[in-house]
Amino acid sequence: MRGFSLLELLSAIALVGVTAALAVPNLRQLTAPWALDGASRQVASAFQVARQRAITRNVRYRLKFAAPRTFQLERETKRGKFVAEGGAQELPAVVSLGVIKPKTPTFDTRGILAQQAQVSMRTSEKSARTVVVNVLGRTTIE
Numbered sequence: 001m002r003g004f005s006l007l008e009l010l011s012a013i014a015l016v017g018v019t020a021a022l023a024v025p026n027l028r029q030l031t032a033p034w035a036l037d038g039a040s041r042q043v044a045s046a047f048q049v050a051r052q053r054a055i056t057r058n059v060r061y062r063l064k065f066a067a068p069r070t071f072q073l074e075r076e077t078k079r080g081k082f083v084a085e086g087g088a089q090e091l092p093a094v095v096s097l098g099v100i101k102p103k104t105p106t107f108d109t110r111g112i113l114a115q116q117a118q119v120s121m122r123t124s125e126k127s128a129r130t131v132v133v134n135v136l137g138r139t140t141i142e
Helices: 006-057
Strands: 061-066 070-078 081-084 095-101 117-123 128-133 139-141
Touching: 006 061, 006 070, 006 095, 006 117, 006 128, 006 139
Parallel strands: none
Antiparallel strands: 061 070, 070 081, 095 117, 117 128, 128 139
C-alpha cells in the first residue's frame, strides 16, 4: 500500500498549524526594527518637504503631530492660520510617537526653524529613534 491514511494527514496538518500559530507572533516582532526605520525616514522626509515648500512658495509650513502615530503637513494662509495640505500621514502600527519638541515645528519662508526640532519614536520592543532637525533644516536620524 502506498500513500497516507486520513489520520496521518490530519496529524501532519495539525502539527503544521500549531507550529505556524507559534511562529506568527515572533515574525511580527522581527519586523518592528524595519518599521521603526521606515517611520523615522518618513518623518525626516516630511520635514524636508515642509522646508522645501516653505522656500519655494514663500509661505510658512509646519508639521502638526497627533498622538499616537499621525502627522499632517500644513501651510499658513493668514498670519497664524494654518490649513492642511495633503492627507494625514500615519506611521506603521508598531511605531508610536514619543516626545515632540516643539509641538508644531514651523519653517519660515527662508526654510529656517525658530528652534531645533526633535521627534522621537519607539516600538513596543523598546527600540527608539529620534529625528533631529537643526534650525537651518539639516535632518538627521539618531
